[in-house]
Amino acid sequence: MQDLLSIFKALSEETRLRILKLLENGELCVCDIVAALDMVQPKVSFHLNALKESGFLKDRKQGRWIYYRLDDSDFFRRFLLLSVFERIPKEAIAEDRRRLDDFLENKQTKGGVVPIQNKKRCCGG
Amino acid sequence: MQDLLSIFKALSEETRLRILKLLENGELCVCDIVAALDMVQPKVSFHLNALKESGFLKDRKQGRWIYYRLDDSDFFRRFLLLSVFERIPKEAIAEDRRRLDDFLENKQTKGGVVPIQNKKRCCGG
DNA sequence: TAATTAGATAAACATATTTTGATGCATTAG
């Protein structure tokens, strides 16, 4: 019963659904998600941890980044995720997507003609 | 998104899962559920209302009783209910069941040789 | 009609969850 409860609790928070929806297209590091959601990092980490603890996410460390991705090892959770994705319309997270794309694009530019004020940006410079 | 959230919120509380599981076998009035869960009535009403608001339950009034039953009009919710029932083992709510059966049995005895101290019992005497 | 009963609801209280701000620890870049 506790396992079931933790599954539903994980899915009963808007920020967490937005994170899951962002990860629908593939793994992202914490700073990507922070940029996409436009939230402070500890807040995002808190929700990432909740999703991980309840078996919806896996993570992997690479260099100084930690990448999170959907954990599809459990059938029921996978089904729930599909249901969630299906029921969250694209428009609902259009802003998140846009901020993410902006951010990822800047990442590309690393080492290029990055203006000084960008040299301090995470994942960039 | 809010609709989806309210669905998962409804399912992320133990008392509510117990109520749903009790209703798996058919409708019950509030006092039945109060007896089964051995909780105070306003608490049970609070959770019944949450389940109703999120589309998992329907109610109907009959005399001075209000009967609650599962609302199977929505496919997704119905699927979730099946998943929940499947994942909550019988033993997990054995006590609830026992108290319910005791209570329903006493109801039968209404008007019979009910001892004086039972005449005030709800649904009974 | 008066007393009883089923159940909703509201206010006060208690607990749980989320958010923030600060700090610490790796890892990497300079």
Next chain:
DNA sequence: CTAATGCATCAAAATATGTTTATCTAATTA
């Protein structure tokens, strides 16, 4: 080696949820 970066974690504050106690209404029965 020293700075900076990415991220976890912790304590405090803020918010949301659940619980209790008291009260109210409608229906019912004596």
